[in-house]
Amino acid sequence: MTEFINPSLVPKRKLITGEEIPCIGMGTFGSDRFSPDQVAQAVAGAIRCGYRMFDCASVYGNEALIGRVFEQALAEGVVQRDELFITSKVWNDMHGKGDVLLSCAKSLQDLQLDYIDAYFVHWPFPNYHAPGCDGDSRNPDSKPFSVERFMETWRQMERLYDLGLVRHIGMSSMTIPKLEAVLPLCRIKPTVIEMELHPCFQQQALFDYVIAHNIQPIGFCPIGSPTRPQRDMTPDDVADIEVPEVVEVAKAHRIHPAVVCLKWAVQRGQIPIPFSVHENEYVSNLRCTTEDPLTDAEMDSLRNAERDCRLIKGQVFLWPGASDWHDLWDEDGVIVE
Secondary structure (H helix, E strand, O other): OOOOOOHHHOOEEEOOOOOEEEOOOEEOOOOOOOOHHHHHHHHHHHHHHOOOEEEOOHHHOOHHHHHHHHHHHHHOOOOOHHHOEEEEEEOHHHOOOOHHHHHHHHHHHHHOOOOEOEEEEOOOOOOOOOOOOOOOOOOOOOOOEOHHHHHHHHHHHHHHHHOOOEOOEEEEOOOHHHHHHHHHHOOOOOOEEEEEOEOOEOOHHHHHHHHHOOOEEEEEOOOOOOOOOHHHOOOOOOOHHHOHHHHHHHHHHOOOHHHHHHHHHHHHOOEEOOOOOOHHHHHHHHHHHHOOOOOHHHHHHHHHHOOOOOOOOOHHHOOOOOOOHHHHHOEOEOOEO
8 A cells, every 4th residue: 555645744845926835746757768657657656645746748748648647636536636736848849939839738638637837848949859869869950049939939838827727837957048038038937947956966056046036946857867868878977876975874864865865955945856656766755855854964065966967968959060968058158049
């Protein structure tokens, strides 16, 4: 029988709107390693064990199956709709006027919802690649970041909010230069932002920037994403659960290093969205937010785990003439069209 963790015991984060949401969610990206059915079954188990936040996306290819899980859980009274915080994202090939609305409508239909709690621009440019493509794949139609194109997409995000189809709108995989370019132009500011965050990639400057702008960071790859797609792995990658700073804290608490990564994330202030199809793991991920916190000294020591190791480099989105994946992240200055 699935262990139940009372959702009221899970710490909350308060958004700029005043709404409180769970300090941890469950991701639903199967990383090309797990089937849509496996992911949907994990979501079903997670709801029953006490998860109330789920991070979805159209490109993951599993929203229809997850929607059936939501429908059944709501019908059986396992959870009420207002207890759930469900997110989704518009994929790169649906940017621009009209397509964003169509994308959201499809996600609403697949997830069997009347509204989505938070809807994100998945990547800040419309550079498309086929799901599961090789890491060396390049689309000749890809282009550098464009403020004008991004804002055309964001205006449609704002329209979704005006229509009541989404309750919050957000951005993902942004940089400070990109945010500085678009935030002053937003009629409705993002409430949330998704960014890669784990002990070996803390993005302190970007983290501080979004907090200063009253945007709640949601961290993907919170334990270093050991099951991420092979195309996203490079020889220089560092495994967070193996670095000495994390291992030392894990030994002190007699817990798995992955749990240390999640405790660190929650206590730092971001919302981690770990994914697992294994019940013992996703139950442990949720339970760890309710017990045995890390000490201030341990939190300080984990700052030294920083290795500036970006795992999701996004190289499949590069445009013709780009140097390498660093161009996507404005490391040599923002590159715009």
